[in-house]
Amino acid sequence: MILYWLGMFGIAAFAITGVISSGKRDMDLFSLVVLGMVTSLGGGTIRDVILSVETVYWVKDTSYLWVAAASSVFAFFAVRFIENRQTIFHYADSFGLALFTVVATENVLRLGFSATIAVTMGVITGIAGGIIRDLLSNRAPLVLGREFYATPALLGALFIVLLNDVFPSHPYNAIYATTL
Amino acid sequence: MILYWLGMFGIAAFAITGVISSGKRDMDLFSLVVLGMVTSLGGGTIRDVILSVETVYWVKDTSYLWVAAASSVFAFFAVRFIENRQTIFHYADSFGLALFTVVATENVLRLGFSATIAVTMGVITGIAGGIIRDLLSNRAPLVLGREFYATPALLGALFIVLLNDVFPSHPYNAIYATTL
Amino acid sequence: MILYWLGMFGIAAFAITGVISSGKRDMDLFSLVVLGMVTSLGGGTIRDVILSVETVYWVKDTSYLWVAAASSVFAFFAVRFIENRQTIFHYADSFGLALFTVVATENVLRLGFSATIAVTMGVITGIAGGIIRDLLSNRAPLVLGREFYATPALLGALFIVLLNDVFPSHPYNAIYATTL
Incomplete structure (x- = not known):
């Protein structure tokens, strides 16, 4: 249940980054x-x-579909009234990355897959959405241009596998924040 | 059956846009x-x-595979003899988008999915091919650069769900044409 | 069994091209x-x-996952000590393309699919990884920019279908090398 809500928050965060990402152009x-x-x-x-x-x-x-749509519509209107878009973009992006990696690793482990697959899927879930966003917005993928971007996703996913029986998001978010 | 042929026309139209899209370069x-x-x-x-x-x-x-291949080969040779490539590109692109959205929405509804999923899939089917084409041709995705491009796909898909028992392509094409 | 090892070699070759591909930037x-x-x-x-x-x-x-990861880590360190990166890039890319096309066409035929599908899948397997790499490295897809790049993949896949009962990689590699 907690995983469900964390996942929804991750979706809202990433939807916002998607909208900000091309916010400069006059898109409908x-x-x-x-x-x-x-x-x-x-x-x-x-x-x-x-x-x-x-x-x-x-x-x-x-x-999930409706949360993504509603967050995007909200961001479409809200983005006009905020100054520091890039800061919000980076925070929401990091937040979504951390949440998605944690939730996905945990869920894949629960489905009975091995730790190798769970970590791989955690990283894919965390970074793929942002990569697609950067490709569509016609800019170099953030994940491959900035140093140490994908690394926290890997560390987080590994950590969760190690601490599998503890509630996982707290330690991971901490790691992520420090690495950031 | 009508859906089948409309789908084939959509495939031919999109195949032609793909070929025109990088027609400037000397590709094999x-x-x-x-x-x-x-x-x-x-x-x-x-x-x-x-x-x-x-x-x-x-x-x-x-x-489907053969129609796509044959249309592409045809376009490869035909493209040398036409003047207004960009006009044809835009017409074929709009035509393919309209057809794919209509046919896909209708088919997904028939498979027993909800209206939400049918509309989402209609839009995905209509716009995804063109997005991949634009990425591969190394230009900004048309769907995200021009105003009101994806919108007619959404309107069309919604319209079909509403008019589900009428023959769907006529009203939609009309809407699309006007929005264009 | 031979197909299995050829596939592993192809994975190692492509992993190396992926690392070289953005080797100029200071990535982690x-x-x-x-x-x-x-x-x-x-x-x-x-x-x-x-x-x-x-x-x-x-x-x-x-x-497969571990071979890909190990080859990438190896390439990450090795790439600093080599001069002619572009030459190695092109050799590894051609080698991977040839191996993947051969192995995939053969495997899909064995799964009982038709020759049309086997050839299509052989070509997809051969070229898709390199296309994704080029998109992520923010450069025009090699497969669509250079002349006669995808063609050898098609020829190779067709040849394998024709010579289905002979050991397939030899003739294909020969064709590929000559076309290169």
Whole structure:
């Protein structure tokens, strides 16, 4: 249940980064909502497709779809009134990355996959959405341009596997914040 | 059956946009055919993979593959003899977008998915192929750069869900044309 | 068994191209490993997902994952000591392309798919990883910029279907080398 809500927060955070990402151009609402939704739902979709789950998570539970859409619409209007977009972008991006990696690693472990697969899927879920966003916004992928960007995702995923029976998000978020 | 032929027309239209898209460079035939095929088959492939259908449509019925290949080869030779490539590009792109969105929304509804999922898949099928084409041709995705590009796809998909028992392509094409 | 080892060699070759690909920038180890792994595992992942196989190959047998990771780490350190990176890049890329196309076409034929599908999948497996690498490294996809790049993959895949009962890699590699 806690994982569910953490996942929803991650989706909202990534949707916002998607909208900010091309906020400079004069795009219409729906195009930006598409970008926000691809950013927030992309990583988990790739994970589910690779793991051959029966139904992709947002097809099974459309609340994810609506949260992504609502956050994007909200960000579309809110982005006009904020000054420091880049700061918010980086915070939301880090926050979404940390949450997605944690939640996905934990969920994949619960599905009975090995630690190797769980860590791999945690990293994929964390970074894939942002990579797609950067490609679509026509800028060099953040994950591959800045130093030590993907590394905290790996460390976080490994940590969760080690501390599997403790509540996982606290220690990981701490690690992430310090590495940032 | 009508849906089947409309889908084939959409594939031919998108294949042609794929070939025109990098027509300026001196590429060999097969590379352009690859680009045409990815453009025309990409959107539907992503849709089928996300919906976890048993067999992706062009693996089940290879006529789609051959239509995409033949249209690309045709466009490869025809493109040398036409003047207004950009006009044809935009018409074929709009035509393919409209057809794919309509056909996909209708098909997903028939598979028994909810209206939310059908509209989402309609939009994905309509825009994904063109996004991949623009990424591979190394230009900013059309769908995110021009105003009101993805919007008609959404409107069309919504309209089809509303008018589900009427023959769907007529009203949608009309809407699309006016929005264009 | 021979196919298995050829596949492993292809993965190592592509992982190296992924690392070299952005070797100019000052990236940290893990980001480069991600790029190497996406390049080497991407094509086969797309193939398995489209064919709806029960379990994607590197989820079933994690040795692929480890070979990709180890080759990327090795390349990360080795790349500092070599002069002619571009030469190695092109050799490894051609080598990986040839191996992947051969192995994938052969494997898909063995799974009972038609020759059309086997050739299509061979080409996808061969070129998709390199396309993703080029997109992520923010350069025009090699496969679509240079003449006659994807063509040898098609020829190779067709040849294997024709010579299905002979050991396939030899003739194909020869063709590829000559076309190069």
